[in-house]
Amino acid sequence: KQEVTQIPAALSVPEGENLVLNCSFTDSAIYNLQWFRQDPGKGLTSLLLIQSSQREQTSGRLNASLDKSSGRSTLYIAASQPGDSATYLCAVDGGNYQLIWGAGTKLIIKP
């Protein structure tokens, strides 16, 4: 059974730092992995989707990598800003429309 883990559960860093969020999964048989952002009391916004055949995806200051063999994905945020403060969730698509979700990392960027 696929399990998705995000560590740490919370992270606080000063503005301007580069940072890495982690997502690990137990079963490498996946179609894709997605990263989302969620602001308090709001819905989720898709950030990046990495297909199983891809190694990374980039959007602006965000870069997501995927290593299926080790069961890991990282979300790299460059030059962090206070507006980046949110909860970041990853989800693994193993097929049959069943995404398996991590519990998220709550990120706080201190001005």
Next chain:
Amino acid sequence: DGGITQSPKYLFRKEGQNVTLSCEQNLNHDAMYWYRQDPGQGLRLIYYSQIVNDFQKGDIAEGYSVSREKKESFPLTVTSAQKNPTAFYLCASSQQGADTGELFFGEGSRLTVL
């Protein structure tokens, strides 16, 4: 603008009452989903629908019901049989394909049972 609209944003219910959460999308997506979010946990799938007039149970379907009479609409009913219904409910959609594809979410509905 294209997107997903959930209503109401906040809902209070007395024990024993059924409530229906609305989800409407104008993205022309085939697939729609309902998730439940509880503090400190990952999202859990309640129901999903790949096509009109068809839907499947997710991991936690007990105490919930759905319908998919129109492509753009996927309402969720929380019945009195749901033991712990207080939660944040999220509706999502995606373009059907070999995999789930990119998910688009509504703003959520927070249900509180008094």
